[in-house]
Amino acid sequence: MLLGVSQPTLPADPVALGTALEATGYLPDEGLATAAYLALVMHRPLFLEGEAGVGKTALARALAEVTGRPLYRLQCYEGLEASHALYDWDFGRQLLHLRAAEAANAAGDPAELEAGLYDRRFLLARPLLQALEDSPSVLLVDEVDRADDEFEAFLLEVLSDFTISIPELGTVRAETPPLVVLTSNRTREVHDALKRRCLYHWLEHPDFEREVAILRRRLPDVTDSLARQVARATAKLRSLDLLKPPGVAEAMDWASALHALGARELDPDTAARTLGAVLKYREDTDRVHALTRGALFGGG
Template identity: 55%
Template structure:
C-alpha cells in the first residue's frame, strides 16, 4: 500500500541501480516493502538479518572446512597427497568455488537465471560500524574480493533495500551510496485499507475502530508505540475472539498484542483504555456526521 513518494523512490532505486535506505520506527513496514517488491517483480528475496558481531564470514562467504578436510583425507588415502604435483593441484582445488559457501551478500551478486534478486539488508543499525565499512565496496560497485579467488562482480546488480530502526546513526559514507526514504506510520485511511487487505475478515467499521484506537495509543507517552505489524496482529487476534465491537474489557484482555512492555500496559489499561475508546468513538461519530449528506 505504497504512497506516491515511496513508489517514486522505489522506481528511482531500480532505474538508477542504487541501494535504497529505509529508516523508520520498528513495525512500520520497512521489511515488508522488500518482501512485496520481490513478490511483485517475481524475484528471489535474499535477506541478511543484521546483529551485533556480524562479520564477513557470516554475511559474505566462508569455506566448507568439513569438505576440505574430507578431500584431504581422501587424497591421503589414495596416496596422491605425497606427490608434489598432486599436492599443488589439491591446494588449488581446496580453495576453488566448489568449496565456497555463499552467504547472503555473495549469493546476491552471483548470476541468477531468474534475474537479479532483491537483497534485503535488515536492521543495519544493529550491526557494528566496521561492518558498515565492509559494505561500502559492495554497495558502490556491487563487487567483492575473495583473496583466494579474486574479485567477483555482479553481472546484473541486485535490487538492494537497507533498513534501519535508527537505534544509532548510520555513517554518512553508507548513506551517500543510497537513496533515502523515511517510513512513517500511515494515516488512518491507509491503515484501515491495510487491515482490510491483510485481514479481510475484519469489517470496515471494526477496522476503523481498531485504527482509531491504535492511533490514539501511539500519541501517548509510551516506551514503544505499536507499529502497523502490531495493528495487524491485534486485528487477527480480535477475529479469533469473534469480536464485532471494541469494549474496554476486550481491549484490556488483548493489550499484550499491541504493547510489549509491562510499564506501558499498566499505564494504558483500566481507565485509560475507557478514555481512549470513548475519544475514538466520539471522533468516528464526528467524522460520520461531517460526511453525512445534507
C-alpha cells in the same frame, strides 16, 4: 540466473510500481512508491528509516515479488563480521576431501591438492555473495543500525561497485546490480557516507484510511467496522509516550487476535484483555491500564 526464464517487465513509472505493490498486499503512499521506483531504475540502494513495524522489511519482500527476483536477507546485529555476510569455506567438506584423497592414494602434488581445497564447491555463499551471483536479485540489509561501524564501512565498499573479491577464486561482479533495500530503526545514527550512497526515505505510520485499507487487504475476514476501530485505537496508542509505539504489524496482530476471539467490536474490556497483541513492554501496558480505558478505546 536460469537461462530461458523470462523476467516480469519492470513497472514503467512510480504509479505503475505502486499499483503492482498494491496487488501483492503492500499499500505504499506516493512518496514511497517513487523512492522505490528510482532505486530500481537508477540502481541505487534504498535506505529506509522509521519506527519498527511501519513496513520497511515488508517492502523488500513485495519488491521481490513484483520484480520476480529472488530475495536475499542479511539480518544485521552487533558483532556481525564480513565472513558472515559474504562467504565462508566449508571446512568439514574440505577435510573429507583430504581424507578421500589420502584413502585413494591420490595425494599427488601437495600444492595442487591444496589448491583443490579452494574450489567453488567448497564455498558457502552468504547473502551478499548470493545476491551478486544470482543476478538480478533483491538484497535486504535489515536493521543496519545494529551493526558495528566496521561492518558499515565494509558494506559501503561492497555497495560502491557491487563486486566481491575472493582471494582464492577471483572477483565476483553482479551482471545486474541487485535492488538493495537497507532498513534502520534508528537505534543509532548511520554514517553519512553510507547514506550518501543511497536514496533515502523516512516511513511514517500510515494515516487512518490507509491503515484501515491495509488491515482489510491483509485480513479479509476482519470486518470493516472492527478494522476501523483497531486503526483508530492504534493511532491513539501511538500518541502516548510509549517505549514502543505499535506499528502496522502490531495493528494486524491485534485485529487477528480480536477476530480469533469472535469480537465484533473493540470495547474497553476486550481491548484491555488483548493489549499483549499490540504492546510489547510491561511499562507500556501499565501506562495504558492507568489511563481511562474508555477514553482510549471507546467505540466509533
